[in-house]
Amino acid sequence: MxxxxxxxxxxxxxxxxxxxxxxxxxxxxxxxxxxxxxxxxxxxxxxxxxxxxxxxxxxxxxxxxxxxxxxxxxxxxxxxxxxxxxDLAAVPEFDRRVYEVVRTVPAGATLTYGEVAARLGAPGAAQAVGQALGRNPFPPIVPCHRVLAAGRQVGGFSAPGGRRTKLRMLEAEGVHLEHPTLFDV
The missing domain is CATH 3.30.160.70 (Methylated DNA-protein cysteine methyltransferase domain)
Incomplete structure (x- = not known):
């Protein structure tokens, strides 16, 4: 159709x-x-x-x-x-730059918000990177799930299921941030 x-x-x-x-x-x-x-x-x-x-x-x-x-x-x-x-026509310039960097992160790899900001040449912009990814209209094509908080912490995730969804997506790619507990087995 x-x-x-x-x-x-x-x-x-x-x-x-x-x-x-x-x-x-x-x-x-x-x-x-x-x-x-x-x-x-x-x-x-x-x-x-x-x-x-x-x-x-x-x-x-x-x-x-x-x-x-x-x-x-x-x-x-x-x-x-x-x-x-x-179609990036409606995407603000900063967000577009963030999405370009994040699209280069291969499956099974992660970056932190700070690392994305550094790659943009804006090392103090980790929070702005997080906000741009929170507005991401293209998940998972722009793989915002591959961007973590400092210290490889999961951080927030606005998808249904929140952090659990982000962890499931990362685990499908072979990234394991949390070890299973008795309740997960």
Whole structure:
């Protein structure tokens, strides 16, 4: 199905840790995405909140490929999200620079907010980096889950499930920050 004329389309899909969605305006260019939600309806509700004019549609070929890469990431820590085209027109310049740096962090690796700030040439901007990642319209394509607080602490995470979701995403990539307790086994 084609993108609605002049409008936004979205597709909800299951992953190993919940239902996600990609939102696009033109073939192959993502304008937004969601982190995992517990159900397809919760995902649709999240899309409706951020993109009220978006209509559900079957993905075109590039979007279908992007869906497959997101599924692979959340299932096995694989998937190559670097080739997914993003519409950054509405993204502020600082945020865009943060997202460019974070997209270079490979699966299985992490940076701290301070390290991202240093790579931007703004070593005192760790808090601003965190705020930019909190506004990230492209999770997990822009893998904000790979950015940690100082001392490799998980820090906050605005996704449904919060810190637990971030840990699950990192664990799928082979990053283990917390050791399981008796209650986790």
């Amino acid at each position: 084609a993108t609605p004329l002049g409008g936004l389309a979205f597709n909800v899909f299951p992953t190993a840790i919940g239902h996600c969605a990609l939102v696009w305006r033109e073939p192959g260019v993502v304008v937004g995405s969601t982190l995992p939600h517990d159900s397809p309806q919760a995902t649709r509700d999240a899309v409706a909140t951020s993109y009220p004019s978006a209509r559900e549609a079957a993905p075109d070929a590039p979007i279908a490929t992007a869906v497959g890469e997101v599924v692979a990431l959340l299932e096995t820590g694989g998937g190559d999200l670097s080739g997914i085209a993003l």
